[in-house]
């Protein structure tokens with residue numbers, strides 16, 4: 001039986017498609033939906 005709390009969850013950046021394995025991924029909520037973006041694409045998100 002796998003322990004879900006110890007599962008290594010990998011997120012994918014919705015902008016460039018990189019994974020949390022390579023780049024830190026930030027999780028945020030937009031319009032009630034949970035989204036994921038990497039630190040490279042975050043400035044793009046902030047500046048529109």
Ligand SMILES: [Zn+2]
Nearest residue numbers: 013016038041
């Ligand atoms: Zn990205």
